[in-house]
Amino acid sequence: MTESIVTMKQIHYAYEYKEVLTNINFEIPRGAFMGLVGPNGGGKTTLIRLILGLQKPDHGSISLFDKSIDKFKEWNQIGFVSQKSNTFNKGFPATVFEVVSMGLTAKVGYLKFLTKHHKEKISQAIDQVGMSEYAHQNIGNLSGGQQQRVFIARSLVNNPKLLILDEPTVGVDNDNVQRFYKLLHQLNNKQNITLLLVTHDTGIITEHATDIVCLNRTLHFHGDPKEYTSLTNRDLSQIYGHAVSIVSHDH
Numbered sequence: 001m002t003e004s005i006v007t008m009k010q011i012h013y014a015y016e017y018k019e020v021l022t023n024i025n026f027e028i029p030r031g032a033f034m035g036l037v038g039p040n041g042g043g044k045t046t047l048i049r050l051i052l053g054l055q056k057p058d059h060g061s062i063s064l065f066d067k068s069i070d071k072f073k074e075w076n077q078i079g080f081v082s083q084k085s086n087t088f089n090k091g092f093p094a095t096v097f098e099v100v101s102m103g104l105t106a107k108v109g110y111l112k113f114l115t116k117h118h119k120e121k122i123s124q125a126i127d128q129v130g131m132s133e134y135a136h137q138n139i140g141n142l143s144g145g146q147q148q149r150v151f152i153a154r155s156l157v158n159n160p161k162l163l164i165l166d167e168p169t170v171g172v173d174n175d176n177v178q179r180f181y182k183l184l185h186q187l188n189n190k191q192n193i194t195l196l197l198v199t200h201d202t203g204i205i206t207e208h209a210t211d212i213v214c215l216n217r218t219l220h221f222h223g224d225p226k227e228y229t230s231l232t233n234r235d236l237s238q239i240y241g242h243a244v245s246i247v248s249h250d251h
Contacts, residue, residue, distance in 0.1 A: 003029070003030045003065075003066065004027045004028065004029055004030070004063070004066065005028045005029065005030050005032075005064070005065060005161065005162050005194050006027065006028040006051055006062070006063070006064060006162070006196075007027045007028075007061075007062070007063040007066075008024050008025060008026055008027075008050075008051075008060065008061075008062050009025055009060055009061045009062075010023060010024075010025060010059060010060040010061070011023070011024035011025070011050065011057045011059070011060035011061075011062070012024075012057060012058050012059040012060055013043075013046055013050065013055070013057050013058055014058055015046075019217065020043050020046050020217065021043045021046055021047065021050075021057075021217060021218070022217050022218045023218055024047070024060070024215075024218065024219060025219070026213060026219060026222050028162070028194060028196060028211075029194075030161070030192075030194055031188070031192055031194055031210075032194055032195070032210050032211050033184070033185075033188045033194075033195045033197070033208060033209045033210045033211070034194075034195065034196050034197070034209060034210070034211045034212070034213060035197050035199060035202075035205035035206070035208075035209035035211070035212045035213070035225070036196060036197065036198045036199070036213050036215060037198075037199060037200070037202050037205065037212065037213070037214050037215070038214050038215040038216045038220075038239075038240070039216055039239075039240045042215050042216040042217060043215055043216070043217050044166075044198050044215055045166065045198075047215065048080075048164055048166060048196075048198065050062060051064070051078075051164065051196075052078065052080060052164070053069055053072070053075070064078070065077065065161070076158040076159075076160065077158075077160055077161045077162065078160055078161075078162045078163075078164065079152075079155030079156065079158065079160035079162070079163040079164065080155060080163075080164045080165075080166075081148070081151050081152055081155055081163070081164070081165045081166070081168050082151075082166050082168075083166050083167040083168065083170050091140055092139065092140060093138065093140075094138070094139055095135070095136050095137060095138055095139065096126060096131055096134050096135050096136070096137055096139055096142070096150050096153075097122060097123075097126065097135045097136060099139050099150055099151075099154055100122050100125055100126055100150060100153045100154045100157055101114060101118070101122050101157075102154060103125070103153075103154040103155060103156075103157040103158055104118055104121070104122070104157055104158070121157055122157055123135070125153040125154070125156040125157040126150075126153050128153065128156055128187075128191070129149040129150070129152050129153045129156070129183060130149065130183065131146065131149050131150060131153065134146065134150075143173075143176060144171050144172045144173070144176065145172045145173065145175075145176025145177070145179060145180055146176075148168050148169070148172060148180060149180070149183065151168075152165075152168075152183070152187075156187075156193075160193065161193065161194060162193070162194045162195075162196065163187065163193050163194070163195050163196070164195075164196045164197075164198075165184075165195070165196070165197045165198065166198045167198050167199055167200065168180070168197070169199065169201065177201075177204070181204060181207075181208050184197070184208065185208060197209070202228075205225075206225040206226075206228055206229050207225075209225050210225075211223065211224070211225070212224070212225050212228040214228065214239060216239055216240065220239045221239070
């Protein structure tokens, strides 16, 4: 029986009396590469914040690694990569190595010296994302796609079992998007890291994910990517509330 990394049952969440999530029931099994899609304002960010323990549902239960989220303490098992492009200061004076080392702050503490073991973990994480040759370059000098690889390395330094990525390819050019998905595929298949990826690019995510969840306040679809791509434009438009279609990507 496959272990569930995340289990959500009958989740309801409202903000200022406005229902944001209604009757959410789903699981993320270990080893899955799950794509979370849906319109803006559909509750995707709220769902992530609930999983990360940053907000609490008004009703329902959440379990992480078969533990109630209220009793879960091993947060280093979950990595999170946010939408970098709108928040990152390119003038930030730090090398790739220094940025990745920040992922160890919770374990090492501020103003503490890194041990040889810590430095090895940092170098290993940088190597995992193919950025070893840039380890001592200023992160502000890198392309958007390269920077996102660095932020993934910062999450990988704690050896997470679940990696959550919130629209990580916004502002990244198409060539780097393809390389980015290749990296995620390697993390999922070769390193057995479970992935939850929030994206608006429904065409490319259906080519890589093992599962698709479509959210617009409630779950409208949860299943195989091939089944999702078989939905008609009319079906999708009803889910999204406006005209939409899935665009495939040529490789």
